[in-house]
Amino acid sequence: MKKKLRNKEVNSNYIIELENVTCTIDNNLLCKNVSFALELGRHLTILWKDGLGKSTFMEICTGLTNVKYQGIVKHYGKNIKHYANDIIMKLRSKTGYVFQNSALISNHNVFDNIALPLRYHSQKNNREIDNIVNELISIYQIEEIQYLLPEMLTTSQSKIVAVARALVVKPNILFLDEPSLGLDHESFDFVVNRIKEFAQQKNTITLVLTKSLSLSKALQFPVAIFFKQKLTVPNHFGDSNNQSNAKSIISLNCRKVI
Amino acid sequence: MVRFFDITENAGNVMINLYRNVIHMIYLWSDTIVSLLTVLNPFYKGNKSFRRQVSFQILFTGVEAFWLIGVIALLCGGTVIIQAINNMPNFGVGEYFGKLFKIFVVREIGPIVTFLLVMGRSGTALTAYLGNMRVNKEITALEAMGIQPVDYLVMPTFVGMVLSMICLNFYFAIIAIVGGLAVAEIIIHIPYMIYLQKAFASISLFDVYFILGKSIISGMVISIVSCFFGLSVNNIREVSMVVIKSFVVCGAIRIVIKVIVIAAFFRVLFPEARAFFG
Numbered sequence: 001m002k003k004k005l006r007n008k009e010v011n012s013n014y015i016i017e018l019e020n021v022t023c024t025i026d027n028n029l030l031c032k033n034v035s036f037a038l039e040l041g042r043h044l045t046i047l048w049k050d051g052l053g054k055s056t057f058m059e060i061c062t063g064l065t066n067v068k069y070q071g072i073v074k075h076y077g078k079n080i081k082h083y084a085n086d087i088i089m090k091l092r093s094k095t096g097y098v099f100q101n102s103a104l105i106s107n108h109n110v111f112d113n114i115a116l117p118l119r120y121h122s123q124k125n126n127r128e129i130d131n132i133v134n135e136l137i138s139i140y141q142i143e144e145i146q147y148l149l150p151e152m153l154t155t156s157q158s159k160i161v162a163v164a165r166a167l168v169v170k171p172n173i174l175f176l177d178e179p180s181l182g183l184d185h186e187s188f189d190f191v192v193n194r195i196k197e198f199a200q201q202k203n204t205i206t207l208v209l210t211k212s213l214s215l216s217k218a219l220q221f222p223v224a225i226f227f228k229q230k231l232t233v234p235n236h237f238g239d240s241n242n243q244s245n246a247k248s249i250i251s252l253n254c255r256k257v258i
Numbered sequence: 259m260v261r262f263f264d265i266t267e268n269a270g271n272v273m274i275n276l277y278r279n280v281i282h283m284i285y286l287w288s289d290t291i292v293s294l295l296t297v298l299n300p301f302y303k304g305n306k307s308f309r310r311q312v313s314f315q316i317l318f319t320g321v322e323a324f325w326l327i328g329v330i331a332l333l334c335g336g337t338v339i340i341q342a343i344n345n346m347p348n349f350g351v352g353e354y355f356g357k358l359f360k361i362f363v364v365r366e367i368g369p370i371v372t373f374l375l376v377m378g379r380s381g382t383a384l385t386a387y388l389g390n391m392r393v394n395k396e397i398t399a400l401e402a403m404g405i406q407p408v409d410y411l412v413m414p415t416f417v418g419m420v421l422s423m424i425c426l427n428f429y430f431a432i433i434a435i436v437g438g439l440a441v442a443e444i445i446i447h448i449p450y451m452i453y454l455q456k457a458f459a460s461i462s463l464f465d466v467y468f469i470l471g472k473s474i475i476s477g478m479v480i481s482i483v484s485c486f487f488g489l490s491v492n493n494i495r496e497v498s499m500v501v502i503k504s505f506v507v508c509g510a511i512r513i514v515i516k517v518i519v520i521a522a523f524f525r526v527l528f529p530e531a532r533a534f535f536g
Contacts, residue, residue, distance in 0.1 A: 121404060
């Protein structure tokens with residue numbers, strides 16, 4: 001019986017699934033009974049006001065936080081707490097994550113920061129890795145800053161490097177925590193185009209948490225709003241197709257019907 | 259008003275934290291050893307940053323400390339030699355100069371001074387660096403990329419620190435003997451070659467193993483304790499506190515290990531002491 005259940009769990013279509021997640025930090029309610037599920041090819045933007053625990057919620061979604069929460073976070077159909085540590089690390093090797101503060105490794109230059117996940121996970125030799133990184137650097141037009149340390153970069157530059165680092169492993173899942181924070185107009189368009197390119201690929205998932213209305217409009221993903229500790233779908237936001245998509249993503253009842 | 263219950267409660271909390279920290283340090287040490295064995299496996303093709311990280315650590319801990327250790331070794335060696343040559347004949351033990359020098363400088367002062375310097379210079383810097391990484395979410399970023407902080411930060415530091423400590427201890431011993439005698443010759447005009455011969459003649463293979471053992475233990479203690487405290491930081495205010503804490507705890511652990519080793523293997527390590535203790 002247990003085996004059957006386990007197989008059923010693992011074979012779920014939903015790659016990222018939150019079931020009734022409630023989290024309280026220092027007596028402040030962060031979220032209450034939040035549920036959503038993303039399957040391959042689905043993308044979601046969550047609009048979330050500043051200072052209400054956006055990054056913590058993102059870390060809950062990825063299983064990176066030690067904060068205690070109620071409810072279940074599933075990755076590939078299985079509760080993330082039940083995975084062994086080495087399996088979680090393997091799953092994350094195919095996941096891109098852009099942090100709000102970019103979180104570039106401070107004693108590595110831009111080149112090494114981008115090459116870091118490849119050097120750790122890839123079976124390729126160093127020359128092949130260097131070629132891949134050089135190619136990416138020329139696409140992202142950051143040749144001039146490739147030997148600079150993160151402390152010498154502007155916010156826009158460090159954000160672009162963070163996006164490049166997240167996408168260098170060709171991930172299946174991309175988590176973006178405020179990707180447009182501190183970007184100038186040119187960099188904003190550039191980052192949006194990179195995210196859209198990623199989303200157009202087959203079998204990918206994107207989860208964007210942002211406070212920026214312009215970013216959510218530019219990305220044109222289904223949008224959900226975090227309001228009064230709950231996820232809701234705005235009535236007058238985007239086209240009707242996107243609205244129904246968002247509803248199906250965040251409403252468990254709708255999801256079961258689908 | 260302080261109640262008796264408060265005192266016992268605080269004391270109990272301290273003991274529980276101490277126990278927890280010791281257990282976590284042992285876990286970190288064992289994870290590091292497992293990670294090292296994985297990287298040393300010839301069929302393992304991941305973690306290509308290992309050599310780069312180790313060489314960075316050796317550069318920072320070993321190479322950049324060469325001048326400092328060299329000067330201190332010179333001064334220590336010179337002082338001990340001048341004192342020994344002036345005072346030992348008064349007690350009729352002038353012929354034991356080599357042995358005394360070996361026990362005093364090579365076995366004891368060398369490893370302890372090197373330990374203190376490396377701990378004060380590199381260990382604290384390492385704790386602060388890892389603490390800042392934790393605060394800036396760089397450690398979380400590593401975990402988000404599927405990179406184990408132990409594999410990427412702790413294990414290369416561990417290897418680099420142990421290798422650096424081995425080199426620095428032997429370097430200290432050589433500089434203390436050769437340079438110390440040179441200083442003594444300049445100040446009190448001793449027959450340099452005769453004393454040099456006496457000093458080197460007294461050093462045996464056992465002493466080499468002794469220094470090697472001390473270096474490995476010191477390197478392990480510094481790297482594991484510094485990394486443990488660096489990784490345990492929660493916010494920016496804690497960084498300065500854990501730096502001091504790691505320094506003190508490192509010294510304490512080294513003393514505890516030394517006492518345990520001496521208590522357990524005293525007769526094996528120092529066979530010459532049998533004459534006194536039967």
